[in-house]
Amino acid sequence: MSVRRRSLLLGAAALAGGALTGCAQGPAPGGPASPAASPSSLPPASFSAGASAPDAGEEVPVPGGDPASTPQPGQEELAAARPVRVLVPAIGVDADVVDLGVTPDGALEVPSDGASVGWFTRSALPGERGPQVLAGHVDDERGPAVFYRLRELEAGAEITVVRADGAQVGYRVDGVERYPKDAFPTATVYGPSPGPVLRLITCGGTFDRSTGHYRDNTVAYATVAA
Amino acid sequence: MTTSLAAPATATRWAARPSLVALVALALALAGVLTAPGAWAAAAPGQAWVRAAHAVPGLEGMAFTVTGGPDDDTVTLVDDAEYGSVSDYEALAPGDYTASVAPAGEAEQSAVLVTSFTVGQSSATTLAAIGTTDQPRLATLSDDLTPPAAGTANVRVLPAAAAAPTVTVEAQDGPTITDVAVFGQATAYAPVPAGRWALDLSGGRKDSKAVVDVEAGNVYTLVVVDGEDGALEVLPVTDAAGTSQPGAGQGGAGGPAATAPGAAAPVGGVQTGGGGTATATDGVPPTGVALSVGALVLGALLVRRRVGA
Numbered sequence: 001m002s003v004r005r006r007s008l009l010l011g012a013a014a015l016a017g018g019a020l021t022g023c024a025q026g027p028a029p030g031g032p033a034s035p036a037a038s039p040s041s042l043p044p045a046s047f048s049a050g051a052s053a054p055d056a057g058e059e060v061p062v063p064g065g066d067p068a069s070t071p072q073p074g075q076e077e078l079a080a081a082r083p084v085r086v087l088v089p090a091i092g093v094d095a096d097v098v099d100l101g102v103t104p105d106g107a108l109e110v111p112s113d114g115a116s117v118g119w120f121t122r123s124a125l126p127g128e129r130g131p132q133v134l135a136g137h138v139d140d141e142r143g144p145a146v147f148y149r150l151r152e153l154e155a156g157a158e159i160t161v162v163r164a165d166g167a168q169v170g171y172r173v174d175g176v177e178r179y180p181k182d183a184f185p186t187a188t189v190y191g192p193s194p195g196p197v198l199r200l201i202t203c204g205g206t207f208d209r210s211t212g213h214y215r216d217n218t219v220a221y222a223t224v225a226a
Numbered sequence: 227m228t229t230s231l232a233a234p235a236t237a238t239r240w241a242a243r244p245s246l247v248a249l250v251a252l253a254l255a256l257a258g259v260l261t262a263p264g265a266w267a268a269a270a271p272g273q274a275w276v277r278a279a280h281a282v283p284g285l286e287g288m289a290f291t292v293t294g295g296p297d298d299d300t301v302t303l304v305d306d307a308e309y310g311s312v313s314d315y316e317a318l319a320p321g322d323y324t325a326s327v328a329p330a331g332e333a334e335q336s337a338v339l340v341t342s343f344t345v346g347q348s349s350a351t352t353l354a355a356i357g358t359t360d361q362p363r364l365a366t367l368s369d370d371l372t373p374p375a376a377g378t379a380n381v382r383v384l385p386a387a388a389a390a391p392t393v394t395v396e397a398q399d400g401p402t403i404t405d406v407a408v409f410g411q412a413t414a415y416a417p418v419p420a421g422r423w424a425l426d427l428s429g430g431r432k433d434s435k436a437v438v439d440v441e442a443g444n445v446y447t448l449v450v451v452d453g454e455d456g457a458l459e460v461l462p463v464t465d466a467a468g469t470s471q472p473g474a475g476q477g478g479a480g481g482p483a484a485t486a487p488g489a490a491a492p493v494g495g496v497q498t499g500g501g502g503t504a505t506a507t508d509g510v511p512p513t514g515v516a517l518s519v520g521a522l523v524l525g526a527l528l529v530r531r532r533v534g535a
Contacts, residue, residue: 106493114500120492122469130467140500148503155271174347175271181495185270190491191373192445192466194275194315194350201496207504214499221271221348223317 081125085162086117086134088200091149093117093136097161100135108201110135114145117200124196126161126169127224131190131197134161138203138214147202151176153220159198170225171198178204178218189219196224273317274345275369278327279354280307281386281410282362283452287330288338290353292316294323303353306330310386310451312352312463320347327355327364339364350466352447356386356410363410369465370415370445373491379440380415383407387452387459390430395448395460397423403448415445427458436460443468 083097100109100118111118117136124130137145157173179185189199198221205216278290290303296319304313307330322344326337343366345351350369357363367384374380383404385393395403400423404413420442427434427450434457440446445465453459469491 102492108492108496110496110498120469124467124469128467129464131469133469135496135498138499139503141502142500143502145500145502147498174273177271179495184495186491186494187373188270188348190469191270192371192443192468193272193348194277194369194371194466195273195317197270197272199270201498203497203499207499207501209501212501213497214501214504217495217498223273226317 078125080163080165081128082121082164083119083126083132083134083161084164087160087162088153088157090154090157091152093146093149095136095146097134108133108135111137113137114140117146123190124193126163126167127196129193129196131193131199132161133190133199133201135201138218147200147218150200150202150220151178151204151218153200158225159200159222161198169196171196171222172225174221174223176218176220178216180205180216181213184217198222198224269346270348272348274320274347275315275350276303276318276323276345277315277352278303278307278313279352279356279367279384279449280304280309280311281354281356281384281449281451282359283309283386283388284359285309285355285362288327288355289330289332289334290325290327290355291334292318292323292325292353295319295321310449310459310461312447312449312461315350318345320345320349325353325364325366327353338362341366352465354384354412356384358388358410365412367412369447371466372415372445373468374443374445375417377442378417378419379442380445381418381440382415382447383413384447384449385409385411385413387430387450389452389456390427390450390458393427393429393450393458395450396426396428398426412447425460427460430458431456434458438462441467441470443470 082099085095086097087094095115095117097119098111098116100111100120101122103109108120109118114137117134120133120135123133126132136147136150138147138150139145153173153176155173155175159171159173161169161171163169189201200220200222202218203214203216204218205214207214276292280288280290287306287308289305290307290313291300292303293300299318301316301318303316304311307313322342324340324342326334327339328334328337339355339362341353341364343351343353348371350371352367352369354365354367355362356365370380370382372380381403383393383395385407386409387393388409391409392406393409394405394407397403397418401416401418403416403418403425406429407413418440420440422437422439425436425438425448427436432455434453436459438446438448438460439462444467447463447465449461449463451459451461
């Protein structure tokens with residue numbers, strides 16, 4: 001076998017192998033990853049087709065002052081401003097919001113059940129300048145979860161985030177993108193923003209049974225409504 | 227980002243080898259591009275953020291208006307901007323616009339400054355009236371939305387003080403944010419560790435001091451304006467806010483943050499699925515699979531040709 005032919009074969013094999021595994025996430029430490037909640041404890045996925053906005057609350061004005069000269073909010077203000085509920089009527093989402101941090105290996109935590117949406121606590125508060133990041137499951141082991149229809153969202157769709165103090169912040173969808181998890185655009189999703197923006201994240205693409213994970217992430221981008 | 231950079235580098239290195247290898251390398255690079263759209267999707271879907279800055283010393287209050295875009299909108303960014311002020315951002319639909327600056331209270335037709343500009347999705351732009359009253363001009367500044375390195379902010383300076391033809395801004399016991407920046411020209415962004423910084427400003431008729439708070443993950447512009455009696459003042463404005471970092475911003479006056487903050491954002495993708503709705507035909511097959519099959523067929527054909535020759 002000539003050197004040139006062997007190089008070609010290796011190259012073609014590398015191309016095939018690399019592309020085939022290009023979207024897969026490595027298996028989680030300790031064997032095949034398991035869902036955060038056991039199937040028996042999972043509540044049915046929450047779908048309320050005609051999601052209605054709560055009566056209480058009022059529109060939150062977008063911060064007008066310059067945060068560079070604004071004092072840091074106190075703990076009480078933070079507690080009042082944190083998101084507790086998210087509504088996306090176009091895809092039948094009306095879900096409670098829980099807090100998310102990062103796992104020991106630095107990845108974003110995910111909600112422990114399929115019905116809740118999680119807020120990355122180091123991302124922006126509702127209506128606050130910067131990216132607000134919410135993540136929810138596309139499905140669990142049994143069936144659809146809260147963000148099952150996230151991929152269906154279209155530009156212009158309305159999203160309402162309800163704060164702990166009852167105030168509501170409206171967002172409008174700009175677009176939905178899908179990315180391989182191993183090429184996740186961290187800077188695009190978590191990067192600085194001049195105004196209040198929202199990112200909804202779930203899984204997408206094909207399911208890798210060897211790892212127990214989907215290969216892609218679906219991200220919906222939204223901007224605070226004027 | 228690393229994925230996108232790695233593929234072309236590989237191709238370049240291999241290009242010096244025999245031509246068939248180069249062909250495969252090219253295919254590899256192509257596959258890398260096509261299977262990693264995220265790495266190339268620099269801009270998120272989103273609105274274009276635009277704001278106005280009045281940085282012409284001695285010029286009266288001005289109104290900043292933009293017209294155009296896909297819906298031919300007219301948006302007043304600010305109706306009476308005084309010298310040394312920066313407006314809030316407005317979210318505009320990406321597209322082509324015309325900006326005009328007119329004395330406050332007068333019609334748009336009496337604009338003294340006009341410029342055309344184009345804004346893309348999830349971009350940030352400052353329309354800055356800069357220069358002198360004799361020669362004012364309207365600059366379209368691109369505001370950087372690159373995530374700062376962990377524990378730092380990105381900071382630039384817009385020198386707009388008549389008292390200082392050039393200005394140097396140094397953080398005490400910290401970085402030099404800009405060295406001899408020219409009046410009316412925005413500097414590049416410099417990384418500054420998070421914390422409260424005492425700044426020394428020189429280049430004017432007298433040296434001046436200022437204090438600014440810098441949060442990790444954020445992006446700032448320091449507008450240097452005329453203060454009283456020939457002194458220089460700093461107007462800090464936030465260009466963009468990112469994800470916050472625990473432990474950042476706790477430094478004392480004149481020093482950087484005491485604790486080393488962690489990474490600005492979580493690593494990688496998010497495991498938000500259990501597979502309960504996945505089927506053998508679920509989802510669109512990755513582009514990579516088709517590419518790989520194509521490459522294998524191509525490889526096999528080329529090998530057959532060489533063997534047969």
